[in-house]
Amino acid sequence: MMTGMTETPHPLYAKHADTLGRALTAIAERGYWSAYPESPSPRVYGENAAAEGEVAFRAYLGRDFPLDQPGARDRVATESSPFGVDLDVRYPHGDPDALIAAATAALPAWRDAGPATRLGVCLEILARLHANIFELANAVQFTSGQAFVMAFQAGGAHALDRALEALAYAYAEMTWHRGTADWEKPAGKGDPLRMTKTFHVVPRGVALVIGCNTFPTWNSYPGLFASLATGNPVIVKPHPRAVLPLAITVRYAREVLAEAGFDPNLVLLAPEAPGEGLASTLATRPEVRIVDFTGSTEYGDWLEANARQASVYTEKAGLNTVVIDSTDDFAGLCRNLGFTLTLYSGQMCTTSQNLLIPRDGIETDQGHKSFVEVAAGIAAAVGKLTADPARGVELTGAIVNDGVLERLEEVTKVGEPVLESRPVEHPSFPGAVVRTPTIVQLDAADTGTYSREWFGPISFAIATDSTAHSLEILRSTVGEKGALTAAVYSTDEAVLDAAESVALEVGVHLSCNLTGGVFVNQSAAFSDFHGSGANPAANAALTDGAYVANRFRIVQSRRHR
Template structure:
C-alpha cells in the first residue's frame, strides 16, 4: 500500500495496477513462502509498497521459463522482434508522465529528470527495434580458393540482467532491448531499492508478447532483498549463457569469479571516477553549465558523474567560485515538488558516506565554498557542495563520491592535468572543456576512459557505445556494440 507523500503523486490507476510480484513465464506471482520486502521513498523514508522477495527456488523457476522460451524466441523473425520493441517504445513514451512519477517516488530524482530518463530509456527500445534486423553475416571465398567461408550470428541464449537502482528504467531497457532484439530470453534482477519501475516496464513487454501470441516466458523478473539468493544459483546453472551487470567494481569482480565456472559471456559496467578537466582557454560559463549537468544529474548518483574537477591554476579559483554560486542557487527537496532541481540521496548510509568524504577533505585542508549541510529533517538529503584547494590524494578525489559534491583540484600544465585524470583504477567517463582543437584531440587520445565529453557535460545516447576500460568494466551497452554482446559468431567452411 502506498503511504508516502510522493506516492500521492501517482495516479490511482497506476497504483491499482502496478505489479509488485515476480514475473515468471508470463504470470505475476508471489514469492516462495509469500516473502516480501519494503520499498521506501527516499524523500520521506516512508514505505511505498511491499514487493515480493524472490528466493533461489524462484530464480530457478524464472530460468526454467527463459530456457523453455529460448527456441521459440530465437525462431521469431527479426522483423517481428523489432516490431515488438517499437510497440513497447511507443507505449512507454505515451505513459511517460506516469512512469516518471513512479521513478521519482522510488528513487527520489526530480520529476523533470525522471521524465527525461523515461524518454532516454524508451529510446533503447526504439534503437534496438531498428537494429534487430541488422545482425551482419559474411560469405566469401577463402584466400586459398578451395572453399567458401560462411559467418553467421546467433543468440547467445538465456541471459541474467542485474540492474542498479540509480536509473531504474534506463538501466533495464539498455539491457533488455538488445537481448530481445538478438533473440535472447532474459531473467531480470532489479535493484531492491527501485524494483517498481522495472516491473512496470516488464508488464508492458509481457502484455505486448501475449497480444502478439509470442512466448511470454521471454521476460522474467525476480526482485529480491538478497542479490546472492538469485544470482548464485543462476550463475551456477549451465542453462544460463550470459550475465550483464551494472554496479560496483567490487560486486562485478565477485560476479566474474562466479561466472568463470560456466565460462559465461559477461558484460560489466562498473564503477567510475570521472575527471572533469577545465583548461585555461575554456569558456567558463559553458564549463560551469556543463559541470552542473555532469555532477548533479540524479544528485550525483551516477557512474558517469563528474567526480574530480581538475582545473588549471589560472582559472581554478574563478571556476570554483562560479560553480559554488551555481550550486547555491539550486532548489533542494522532494523530487515530486514543483521546481525542485536536486532530490535526496537513495538511503541514509549514502548520506553518511558523502558526509564522511567531505569531512575528511576539510580536515585535510580543503575549503568549503558552499554546502556540507543536511537541509531537511526527513528524507536523505545533502546540499550541493563545492570544495576548493583539495589535495589530489584526498579520499573525496580518489573514491567514487556518488553524491552532490564537487572537489576542485588545481593543476599546472596539460601534462599534469592529463596525468591526474589518468591517476585512477577506473576509466568509464571523462569530460574536458577547452577552446583548442589540439587539446581536445590530445584529451581524446590520451585520457583513459571509454567515453569522453568535449565541451559538454553529458555523453549518454542510446545509439552510442556505453562502457569503460580498466576496472570500470567489460563490454559495451548501447549502439551497435550493445547488440554484439548478445550474439555468438559461427563460422562454417563450405
C-alpha cells in the same frame, strides 16, 4: 543491410518497420534523433496522461503487484522511497529453478520465430511502455529519488530511446547476411557444385539483467532488449530498492508477448528478499549465458570473475574528471558544471567528480581567475540552482540511499569545503531526504582521496601544478580506475588536442568546452556512446555492435540442391 529472412514475420514487424528503419539510419548517422518525446507536456502527451499515469502508479502501492509468474513461493516488498512515500508493493518471489526452467522452456519457439518477428514484438513492447510512460516515470521517481521531469526523461523517454537503439543494433547484426543462400561453385567441366545454406540465428541461452538503484530502466533496457531481440529469454533481477519500474516493464512485456502468441515467460521478474544474494545465484547458473549489470566495481568484478559460463557486460564505478585550463566563457563554464554537479544530486554514473584546476589559476574572458575563484565560481552556480528549495528539488531530487549520506559525512573530514552540503526540506514530500552538493578542495597530492569514487553529490576541486599535470592525472587515474566521462575547458587548441590524445589513450569519452545546454553527464541515444568498454569503468558500451553481436550465434545447415 541484408534482410533476407525466410520466415514470414509477425504483423507487428510491419507495424513498426518504419521506426526500426529510422533507428537504423540514426545509429549510422549519429545525428540528433529521438523516437519518444522527452517533454512530459500535455501538448505532447495529452491533457490527462500525467494524471492517469500517477493514478496507475498509486494503484500499485500497498498491494500485490499483478504478475502471474511460475514458481512464486511468496511475496517480497523491499522498496523504501527516497521521497519518504510508502510504497509497500509486494512482488512474487520466485524459486530460481522455476524461473530458469520457465525461461528455458520459452526459448525454442522464440528462437524459431526469427529476427524480424522478434523485433516486431520487442518494438510493440516499447510502444506499450511508451503508452504508459507516466506510470513508469512515477515508478522511477519514487524508487530512484530522481525529480519528476528527470524520471520522465531519463527513466522514460531516453530509456526507451536506448532500448530502441539496442534493438536496431541487434537487428543489424542478426541480418548482416541472408537467412538463406544459394552457393554454386564451378567444378571444371562437370556440373557446378550447388548447395542451399540456411543460417539460423540462435540465442546463447537465458539472459540475466541485474538492475541498479539509480537508473532502473535506463541502465537495464539496452541489455534487456538486446538479449530478448536476439532470442534469449530474459530474467530481470531488479535492485531491491528499485523494483517497481522493472516490474511494470516486465508486466507490459509479458502482456505483449502473450498477445503476440508467445510464452510470456520470455521475460521474468526476479525480485529478491533482503540478503538473499539472488543475483549471484542466478548469474552462476549454467543455463545463464548472458549477464548485464550496472553497479559497484566490487560486484561487477565479482561477476566477471565468477559468471564464467556467461558473457558478462558490466558498468561499474569510475573517476569522471574535468580538466580546466582556460575559457572564453567563465560564466558559462560555471553554469554548465554547476548544473552537472546539481542534477540528481550528482548521483549519475556520469557526474564529474574530480575538477582539475591549476593552483596558479586560469585565464578567462573575465581576466585571470585564481584557483579559489574558479572553485568558488562553480560553487556559486550550484548555490544559485539550489538556493530556492522548491526549484532546487526539481533538479536535485532526493538522496537515493544511506550510503550517499554516509559519504557526505565522511567527506567533511578529508578537506576544506568550497561548498558545504546542506539538508533541504522538500516542499511536497516532507519525508524526502534531500541534500545539496558539496565541493571539497584538495591538492593533487591527495590521490588517496580522489582516486576512489565518491558516489553522490560530492566533487573535488583539485589544485594541480599545471594543465600538463592535470592531463597526467587524467591519464593515470582514469587509466587505472576508469571513467565514463571526461571534459576539458581550454581556449588553446593544443590543449584540446592533448586532452583528446589522453582520452584516446585511456579510452574515455571527452566533451570539450561545454558552456551551454549540453552537459558532460548526459549522453544522447543514437548519437553518444555511453561508456567505451576501453577503461575499467565498463567492459562494454551502450550501445554498439560489440554489445549485441555476441548475444547470439549463427548455426548453419547446408544441403545439395
